[in-house]
Amino acid sequence: MTVSAGVDRTAPDVDLLKQVNRRFVTGVTIVTTMDEDTPRGLAVNAFANISLDPPTVMVCVQRTSSTHDCLFRATHLAINIASTEQMDVLGTFASKAPDKFADVAWSRGRFGSPVLAGSSAHLEVEIRERLQASTHTVFICRVVDADVTDLPPVVYSAGRFYDSEGLTPLG
Numbered sequence: 001m002t003v004s005a006g007v008d009r010t011a012p013d014v015d016l017l018k019q020v021n022r023r024f025v026t027g028v029t030i031v032t033t034m035d036e037d038t039p040r041g042l043a044v045n046a047f048a049n050i051s052l053d054p055p056t057v058m059v060c061v062q063r064t065s066s067t068h069d070c071l072f073r074a075t076h077l078a079i080n081i082a083s084t085e086q087m088d089v090l091g092t093f094a095s096k097a098p099d100k101f102a103d104v105a106w107s108r109g110r111f112g113s114p115v116l117a118g119s120s121a122h123l124e125v126e127i128r129e130r131l132q133a134s135t136h137t138v139f140i141c142r143v144v145d146a147d148v149t150d151l152p153p154v155v156y157s158a159g160r161f162y163d164s165e166g167l168t169p170l171g
Contacts, residue, residue: 022158030086030093031059032106032114033077035070039101039114042067043094045156046136047079055143057125060136066096072137076126076144078113083120083151084163090154110145120153122146 011017032041046060059079061068071077082090092100105117109124116122125141132138152165 025155025157028082028090028154028156028161029059030080030082030089030116030119031061031067031071031077032080032116033067033071033074034108034112034114035073039106040067040070041093041100041114043082043090044079050140055146056128057123057141057143059139059141060133061139062136064135068137071127071139072130074127076111076113076124077139077141078109078115079123079125079141080116080119081121082154083118083149084154084165085118085151086116086154087161089116089118090161115147118151119149120151121148 026045027047029044029047030041031044031047032039034040042061042065044059044061048058050056050058057079059077061071089104092104101114106114107117109115109122111124111126113124115124123143124145126144127139127141129140130137131140152163155162155164155167
């Protein structure tokens with residue numbers, strides 16, 4: 001790749017990047033794991049499918065998160081896709097509450113990860129790789145179990161949550 005002389009290589013303004021990121025519509029997940037016998041979790045919108053064969057996904061977690069270290073030590077985690085019925089649950093998992101599971105219905109998945117009741121869908125995954133990317137860790141995971149419900153998922157854009165049922169199809 002050739003770079004022209006005189007090109008400014010400084011990063012764009014942080015406020016501009018925030019505006020750009022607000023234009024991207026994402027789903028909302030609650031990533032959970034067990035820390036010995038204690039369930040832990042946090043709200044995450046940096047989730048993506050990588051491959052169906054083999055079934056592989058990724059989630060990104062900020063390293064300063066209080067949940068990061070137990071996720072980093074874990075072998076499995078659950079990715080709970082938030083439903084429109086979980087707005088209070090989302091608020092809890094986006095907070096710094098000491099016990100986020102105190103008022104949340106959950107059960108252990110087939111591989112031991114906390115699966116939240118009322119989610120639109122969930123994946124239980126085995127962590128295969130942990131990649132350091134500046135302020136975050138990217139967890140590359142193999143899907144080992146999955147389930148889906150009829151509950152509509154929440155979508156997030158420009159700092160607000162939306163009911164995915166109200167989206168207008170374009171085609």
